[in-house]
Every structure is written in structure tokens, then in C-alpha cells.
Amino acid sequence: MANAIDQTRRMLSLVTYLRERPGARVSDVARAFGVTEAELIGDLNVLPLCGTSFRGGDLLDIDTDGERIWWHNVDDVAQPLRLAADEAAALLVAARAVANLPGLRESDRQALLRATAKVEAAAGEVAGASAGLSVTFEAEGSVFADVDRAITEGRRLWMRYYSPSRDALTEREVDPIRLFTVGHTYVEGWCYLSEDRRTFRLDRVAEIRILDQASDPPRVEPRDLSQGLVQPAGDDPEVVVEVGPGGRWVAEYYPHDLAEELPDGGLRITLRTPDPGSLRRLALRLGRDGRIVSPQDLADSAQRAAAQALAAYGE
Template sequence: MANAIDQTRRMLSLVTYLRERPGARVTDVARAFGVTEAELIGDLNVLPLCGTSFRGGDLLDIDTDGERIWWHNVDDVAQPLRLAADEATALLVAARAVANLPGLRDSDRQALLRATAKLETAAGEVAAASSQLSVTFESEGSVFADVDRAIAERRRVWIRYYSPARDALTEREVDPIRLFAVGHTYFEGWCRLSEDRRTFRLDRVAEIKLLDEPSDPPRIEPRDLSLGLVQPAGDDPEVVIEVGPGGRWVAEYYPYDSADELPDGGLRISLRTPDPGSLRRLALRLGRDGRIVSPADLADRAREAAVLALAAYGE
């Protein structure tokens, strides 16, 4: 399973490949890069956000009709890159920060340092100015590096993980499978505690250690995340929530079956979830902006949790 760095390498090669093969067939390109067509389409959805300027201009105009891939502005972005002072500064600062990231593979670190040295030479005086700036990563960056290294070296990890649904920290050993981003950054792995596939949000990993135990997850089909991280099944329990105007964001954040307008400008939202109890925290967050209508037992539990929360504040 490709990790984030492998995907970046593939996408850089993909640019060169497509430039030399206008109208290339999706099936041929996927076969050449050893990925599924769905993975290739995912790369093609990212490439139009890339280009030769940090300011948003000169982006890659690449699209596909599902059968062939077309790059419409090859000549426009093929000119030699000329970095402005702020662009060169941003690149140098970011490169130095990443080079110091804990857990980065030594080969990647050395390659990055070589590229940084070349950029410093080309940037001239700008390089000196950029040396006065620095960036430090929070814990999530360190977790990303450790998971990425574990995937590359096929090693198991031990984590202390916060579960908001249970409001508890758990310790578990996990065989990491892949890193991905859907709003937040996650890693997917085979959890030895639950003996099942689990997804972990990086900013909820309180502590992580690489183990000497080899990673040996069972062969599992990767999930298609194009429709989002949470994809409820048709037989999941139905929950109905009514929100006021201040709670309309729920329909943007949660996948739902229906969202009907209410006279006060709010919504009556019907959604499905394999764990209705996890929505109790949503009810507390909404406060006066919303309430759970059904199922009745979930509404009662949410109401009891609100009473206990208010009691803790002496209200």
C-alpha cells in the first residue's frame, strides 16, 4: 500500500508521463504506474490544484472523461520555473523544517538536504534571509513521520489513542496500512486489540512508539474514500435530529438521508450511523441549536448527559 511520500513521487512522475503522452488512456496509465484506476483518478483530482506558482496561477489544467486524460496547458507550465523572493523563502523554510522531522527516512532526508542546497544556491540573497525563519511541527507531524516510517519499514506501532465517543484513552498495537487525508489526516491499520480494521485520526494519538514486531496485517480491500470517510450502510440505525438556524452546519458535516426545511429556518435531518450513541456528544455540542428527536432512548440519554454536564457547572 502506497504511503504519502510514495504517492507524491508517483504524482511527480505522472506529470512527466502525461506531458509526453497526450490523450493517454486511463487503463494504460494505471497499468504503467501499478495502481488501480480509482487511485489514478484520485491523483488526477489533486493535480489540477498544483502548478508553478504558490499564488494560485499557472495551475495544471488536467482532466479526464474516464477513458482518456488530457493536459490542456502543457506549454504554459513547461517554461523554466522562476521563483519570487517570497516563494523561494517559503520553500526553503519548509524544506529545512521537514528535514528535521522526527522519523523521516534517512534516504529521504538526504535527498531533501541536497535539493535544499541547490535551491539555496539559486536563491542567492534570499537564502540568507530565509535562514532567520524557522518552523516547528506539533505532535501530529511527529505522529505522521512515525506512521510513515512504520509503513515503509513494515513495523508495528503502539499507540495511546483518545476516543471521543467514549471519552477515554486506550492502548493498542496496530499494523499501519496507509495514511490519507479527508478533512483531517488519518492512518488506517489492523488493530490487534479489536482484531479488525480501524481508522485513527493523527491529532488524537496521544503517544506512539515504533515496535520491533513486524507489521503483518491480513490482506484487505482498501476502502474507496471518494465519498468521504464515513459512509453509512442502508441497514444502520436511523437517527432524526432537528436543528435551528445555528445548527445547519450538521447537514454539511454529516452524511444524511434527508434534510427538510423547518419554519424557523432550521432543518429536520435524518441520518444513519452504526453507532447512534456517538451522536450524544453532537447533541451536547448543539445545545439550544438542536435536539435528537428519535430514537427515543438516544434522546433520553442525551438529555441526561446534558443535565449532568450542567450540574457539573452548578447550574
């Protein structure tokens, strides 16, 4: 089962592997690393954002035609790494913060501390200046560590999870499958409350515990998340929703094309969905904090549903 640290290890190894095998086949590389081709393509989409400078410029020029992988600037990035003072300071602060992350495997911690010591020795005075800076991980960092540990040890999780669409906390037992980041950090796993695969945002986990029970999620094919967590099609119907200040969470919870500020502190949100009717529940959930603007038939349908609900309360 993949996790964030395993992915980082794999990507570091992938750089060395590809440097020695120009034009390597996607299928061969995926097989060598024990991942699906979709997971490998996901790694390849991240590698061009990495390089020898925090400012960019010396980024890895790696691409693929879907069959073979090409690295075009191997010689350029093979030069010795030279960090500016601010880059060295940022790297040292980040490394010290990660080394103190709860749940980090001891072998990983020791490797990180050894690498940090080498950077400190090379950085000289900058290392001393950076020692006055620190980063503290809040709740999400602790949740990340527990989830990563549960995945590594093959154990089940218990969590209290907040769902903004229902404004409710639920208690769940989850067999975690993988951690990933798409804007926010998520854990994907098998949820016994829903009896289905579910995705949970780490910053919405109110409480978490690692259980003694072994994790045994059903075998599921990893989804391709390279284009985002939710991927509406371009020809899906367009829906416009206006929300007040109390409904701004909708823009965070629903993928959207546009979110425009309104004078009252609310938002006008344009989104696409293959099933516009499903947004009637959103309109009922929002109440006074929002309304569907278009399409008109959906807005009318939501108003009728609200009227029927009010009438039922009256009865």
C-alpha cells in the same frame, strides 16, 4: 503498501509520464504505477491543485473522463520556474523543516537538501533572509514520521489513542496500511483491539511506538476517499443536534452540512446519517452538553433512553 512519501514520488513521476503520453488510458497508467484505478483518480484530483506558482494561475490543467487522461496546458507549465521573493522564502523554510522531520529516509533527506541548495543559490539574498525563519513540528509530525517508517519497514505499531466520542484513551496494536489526508492526517490500519480495519487521526495519538513485530494486515481494498472520509448520501435522514461549549467536538468528529454558532458558545449542527438511531448513544454521551432537536421521534427516543439509564442507576 502506500504511504505519503511514496504517493508524492508517484505524483511527481506521473507528471512526466502524462506529459509524454497525451490521452493515456486510466487502466494503462494505473497498471504502470502499480496502483488501483481509484488511487490513480485520487492522484489526478490532487494534481490540478499543483503548479508552478504558489499563487495559482499556472496550475496543471489535467482531467479525465474515467477512461483517458488529458493534460491541456503542457506547454504553458513547461516554461522555466520563476519564484517571487516571498515564494522562494516560503519554499526554503518548508524544505528545511521537512529535512529535519524525524524518521525521514536518509536518501529522501539528501535529495531534499540537494534541491534546497540549488534554490538557495538561485534565490540570493532571499535565502539569507529565510534562514532566520524556522518551523518546528509538534507531536503530529513525530507521529507521522513513526507511522511512515512503520509502513516502509513493514512493522507493527503500538499506540495510546484518544476517542472524543467516548472521552477515553485506549491502548492498541495496529498494522498500518496507509497514511492519507482528508482535512486532517490519518493512518488506516488493521486494529487488533477492534479486530477490524480502523482509521486513526494522528493528532489524537497520545503515545506511539514502533514494535519489532512484523506488520501483516489482511488484504483489503483501498477505499475511495476523494469525496471525504465519511460520505453520507444526499437522501440520508437529516438530524439536528444542539451542543454546549463542552460538546463542540461533535462538529469535528462527525461530518456535517452546517454548524451554526449559538449565544452560549455552543453549536447547532445539521448532519445526515443512514442510521439516525445510532445518534442516541451520542445524546447519552453528551448528557447536559447536548440534545437532539430533530427529528422529533429521535429526540423523544433519546430522552426515553436517558430516563431508563437514570432509572437503572437509581435501582
